[in-house]
Amino acid sequence: MSLDALESARYSRHLLLSEIGAEGQQKLKAARVLIVGAGGLGSPAALYLAAAGIGRLGIIDGDRVDVSNLQRQVLFDTTDVGASKAERAAVRLRALNPLIEVRAHALELTAGNAAQIFADYDLVLDGSDRLTTRYLVNDACVLLGKALVSAAIHRFEGQAMSYVPSQSPCYRCLFSDASEGVVPNCATAGVLGVLPGLMGTLQATEAIKLITGIGTPLLGRLMTYDALSMRFSEFRFRRREDCAVCGAQPTITALHDKAAPEPGDPPLALRRYSGAELLELLRRSPWSLTLVDVREPYEFAAGHMPGSLHIPLGDLPRRMGELRERSGIVFICAAGVRSEHAATLAAAAGLTELAHLEGGLLGLAGAD
Numbered sequence: 001m002s003l004d005a006l007e008s009a010r011y012s013r014h015l016l017l018s019e020i021g022a023e024g025q026q027k028l029k030a031a032r033v034l035i036v037g038a039g040g041l042g043s044p045a046a047l048y049l050a051a052a053g054i055g056r057l058g059i060i061d062g063d064r065v066d067v068s069n070l071q072r073q074v075l076f077d078t079t080d081v082g083a084s085k086a087e088r089a090a091v092r093l094r095a096l097n098p099l100i101e102v103r104a105h106a107l108e109l110t111a112g113n114a115a116q117i118f119a120d121y122d123l124v125l126d127g128s129d130r131l132t133t134r135y136l137v138n139d140a141c142v143l144l145g146k147a148l149v150s151a152a153i154h155r156f157e158g159q160a161m162s163y164v165p166s167q168s169p170c171y172r173c174l175f176s177d178a179s180e181g182v183v184p185n186c187a188t189a190g191v192l193g194v195l196p197g198l199m200g201t202l203q204a205t206e207a208i209k210l211i212t213g214i215g216t217p218l219l220g221r222l223m224t225y226d227a228l229s230m231r232f233s234e235f236r237f238r239r240r241e242d243c244a245v246c247g248a249q250p251t252i253t254a255l256h257d258k259a260a261p262e263p264g265d266p267p268l269a270l271r272r273y274s275g276a277e278l279l280e281l282l283r284r285s286p287w288s289l290t291l292v293d294v295r296e297p298y299e300f301a302a303g304h305m306p307g308s309l310h311i312p313l314g315d316l317p318r319r320m321g322e323l324r325e326r327s328g329i330v331f332i333c334a335a336g337v338r339s340e341h342a343a344t345l346a347a348a349a350g351l352t353e354l355a356h357l358e359g360g361l362l363g364l365a366g367a368d
Helices: 005-010 021-030 042-052 067-071 085-096 114-118 131-144 195-212 275-284 297-302 313-323 337-348 360-364
Strands: 032-036 056-060 101-105 123-126 147-154 157-163 221-226 231-236 270-273 290-293 329-332 354-357
Touching: 021 195, 032 042, 042 056, 042 085, 042 123, 042 195, 056 085, 085 101, 114 131, 123 131, 123 195, 131 147, 131 157, 147 195, 157 195, 157 337, 195 221, 221 337, 231 313, 270 275, 275 360, 313 337, 329 337, 337 354, 354 360
Parallel strands: 032 056, 032 123, 056 101, 123 147, 270 354, 290 329, 329 354
Antiparallel strands: 147 157, 157 221, 221 231
């Protein structure tokens, strides 16, 4: 699939990169990418992938633009309020790059339509804000053999990982299962407006790398970002033999709309404490709790709750044995994202009586 003169001019800065060049740009032109969610993450990802010359770019989103979206969803402006996100996104992307094909899927992704929609694409970017959708997208990519770049945001923190069939662990290998209420979305927890811009751009970067075959993608690596400290961290994980969808004996062989526990999945008995609840519990019975701070060493050194056990998230898998004889484990981090991840990992390892501090130490600051 050669490039014509107009394409060569438009993508000239890519062509100058020896890692991409004409061959890489032709791969981008031949690529078919689906973005799930035209929100905070999907907006920057879509803009940069359209600008990069992705041959077919699909946007699936059943929502309409709300004025509260405009703080972070840069695909839209005030005149778009009330319009279909997918359709308005398509108009904007076609205007940005008329040389590519843009498809708008103005509907909700479900187990019933995922296979049909995914069939027209090679790579999927998950920018959804619902946990059930994340599991659905992951399971569909595993079952249908599609590459996936996943990201999520919460308050001031973000995370990203990639999946390639037969080459890396999937989302369920890291988070075997969780209930919808465990992770609040932007509407209930809030989010720094520029945060999804960064994470969505990182998703677009990963997609370009996977398509062109350059660099080292986030396979078996969960990258986390803390906007308040302006630091990136990395947590490595492996494929689980007992993973419900990509393991040796998968129990998920068809798509489901709910992320309900599957047979053989470890139970996730996770409680969320507000700052006020944790402080009251510590006042009444401090001996009943084990506080585990999963932040990085520099964060812990700057300040922590008295009596906290420090186990950075990246060290947790190999230090899980230190927690097996403890009860009332409460994981703590800066904003509540890493602590929820830690609790999920601990549940998958068979630990029980788990909790995490919702909103993290930032939320705790105003609780007393």
